[in-house]
Amino acid sequence: xxxxxxxxxxxxxxxxxxxxxxxxxxxxxxxxxxxxxxxxxxxxxxxxxxxxxxxxxxxxxxxxxxxxxxxxxxxxxxxxxxxxxxxxxxxxxxxxxxxxxxxxxxxxxxxxxxxxxxxxxxxxxxxxxxxxxxxxxxxxxxxxxxxxxxxxxxxxxxxxxxxxxxxxxxxxxxxxxxxxxxxxxxxxxxxxxxxxxxxxxxxxxxxxxxxxxxxxxxxxxxxxxxxxxxxxxxxxxxxxxxxxxxxxxxxxxxxxxxx
Amino acid sequence: xxxxxxxxxxxxxxxxxxxxxxxxxxxxxxxxxxxxxxxxxxxxxxxxxxxxxxxxxxxxxxxxxxxxxxxxxxxxxxxxxxxxxxxxxxxxxxxxxxxxxxxxxxxxxxxxxxxxxxxxxxxxxxxxxxxxxxxxxxxxxxxxxxxxxxxxxxxxxxxxxxxxxxxxxxxxxxxxxxxxxxxxxxxxxxxxxxxxxxxxxxxxxxxxxxxxxxxxxxxxxxxx
Numbered sequence: 001x002x003x004x005x006x007x008x009x010x011x012x013x014x015x016x017x018x019x020x021x022x023x024x025x026x027x028x029x030x031x032x033x034x035x036x037x038x039x040x041x042x043x044x045x046x047x048x049x050x051x052x053x054x055x056x057x058x059x060x061x062x063x064x065x066x067x068x069x070x071x072x073x074x075x076x077x078x079x080x081x082x083x084x085x086x087x088x089x090x091x092x093x094x095x096x097x098x099x100x101x102x103x104x105x106x107x108x109x110x111x112x113x114x115x116x117x118x119x120x121x122x123x124x125x126x127x128x129x130x131x132x133x134x135x136x137x138x139x140x141x142x143x144x145x146x147x148x149x150x151x152x153x154x155x156x157x158x159x160x161x162x163x164x165x166x167x168x169x170x171x172x173x174x175x176x177x178x179x180x181x182x183x184x185x186x187x188x189x190x191x192x193x194x195x196x197x198x199x200x201x202x203x204x205x206x207x208x209x210x211x212x213x214x215x216x217x218x219x220x221x222x223x224x225x226x227x228x229x230x231x232x233x234x235x236x237x238x239x240x241x242x243x244x245x246x247x248x249x250x251x252x253x254x255x256x257x258x259x
Numbered sequence: 260x261x262x263x264x265x266x267x268x269x270x271x272x273x274x275x276x277x278x279x280x281x282x283x284x285x286x287x288x289x290x291x292x293x294x295x296x297x298x299x300x301x302x303x304x305x306x307x308x309x310x311x312x313x314x315x316x317x318x319x320x321x322x323x324x325x326x327x328x329x330x331x332x333x334x335x336x337x338x339x340x341x342x343x344x345x346x347x348x349x350x351x352x353x354x355x356x357x358x359x360x361x362x363x364x365x366x367x368x369x370x371x372x373x374x375x376x377x378x379x380x381x382x383x384x385x386x387x388x389x390x391x392x393x394x395x396x397x398x399x400x401x402x403x404x405x406x407x408x409x410x411x412x413x414x415x416x417x418x419x420x421x422x423x424x425x426x427x428x429x430x431x432x433x434x435x436x437x438x439x440x441x442x443x444x445x446x447x448x449x450x451x452x453x454x455x456x457x458x459x460x461x462x463x464x465x466x467x468x469x470x471x472x473x474x475x476x477x478x479x480x481x482x483x
Contacts, residue, residue: 068458070415073451169329186335204332211327
């Protein structure tokens with residue numbers, strides 16, 4: 001315990017490339033950029049599939065396969081691909097060793113929960129509301145933007161929550177490949193034997209605190225975005241978006257593999 | 260990888276079939292006990308939550324909190340307490356299953372229509388009989404959906420344990436870690452691909468199992 005307090009109060013741990021602020025920045029940077037890219041890919045597909053219900057089987061099956069791939073394995077498979085492609089595409093092999101495999105693996109991992117929640121969110125919208133919108137003369141685009149997305153927004157944020165947490169956890173494992181982020185405290189500590197115990201513990205506490213903090217913020221956003229009339233939502237098991245996808249409440253936070 | 264290294268060395272694979280089988284076996288030894296323990300704990304919690312609905316939110320909150328902690332951090336936090344023993348891997352692997360399993364079990368039980376429960380009561384079933392003969396069988400499809408997800412998750416997370424524990428935990432994660440440390444792509448790719456295949460096989464196995472033990476659920480789904 002004293003060692004951990006000493007770790008957090010040591011000014012050396014708060015400055016420079018190996019300090020807590022920089023490691024936290026690295027963690028947030030790689031997590032944020034891969035979630036952003038995943039959003040850019042998954043949300044348009046999810047909106048299209050959810051609105052038109054075209055290709056839903058393919059999209060959901062692809063997403064389910066994606067969910068079954070363990071994140072560590074995904075990162076390692078990406079590693080071999082990025083290393084092989086480095087001489088062909090001519091980028092720095094160092095990039096193919098650390099940043100790229102972690103970044104790509106995390107992007108791929110974030111797509112399934114985002115895609116499934118966007119789709120499930122749109123499908124959960126009462127068909128009568130959409131018909132009413134059509135009857136009022138709204139265009140398909142207006143129905144999507146003014147009816148479906150606002151009603152589905154809390155489920156969408158639920159998917160974002162799952163994806164973000166998975167990515168934050170995977171970024172920690174990225175330290176095994178030599179990536180930056182808070183996982184470095186754990187791995188650098190492991191290589192130092194007994195002297196590294198404080199670093200391992202502190203790194204684990206920082207990662208857990210970051211994940212819980214981000215989860216709380218997104219949970220708050222999710223609650224705020226739920227239309228008031230739906231806030232006392234029916235309990236899991238009754239009809240809801242879950243039945244669309246056939247898993248235990250897919251749209252709610254969490255149920256995508258932990259990492 | 261150093262220039263000239265083959266991405267996949269099939270000769271190495273042929274020479275090390277015994278090692279690979281051993282690692283696969285270790286991986287199962289690492290994943291099955293936490294999964295079984297998780298199922299037992301979640302079943303007890305779910306039955307409790309269905310009888311006393313007010314315990315549902317706190318159980319979800321606590322299992323959700325445990326689920327939120329990244330696996331690497333959870334393993335690392337336990338090392339000073341339980342040291343490099345199998346327990347260090349078993350504890351987080353078990354707690355990660357709880358959120359998924361508890362929610363799917365609880366929603367399985369609550370999905371049983373009230374009329375069916377009343378009919379069972381009307382036929383003179385005791386609470387225990389009703390639980391085992393009516394609620395449990397009808398909850399099976401949702402329960403197995405949860406077990407599928409939990410098993411896939413556990414198989415994936417077990418590879419992470421090896422990154423910390425070296426040869427204590429063994430399993431496919433050790434192939435990955437050793438492969439990365441020695442810059443030997445064959446080894447880490449094999450570890451990664453086999454863990455994906457194992458996860459898919461487990462998923463497929465539970466789908467078949469569910470069809471086998473609840474044929475009625477699929478007859479109905481086919482008609483609707």
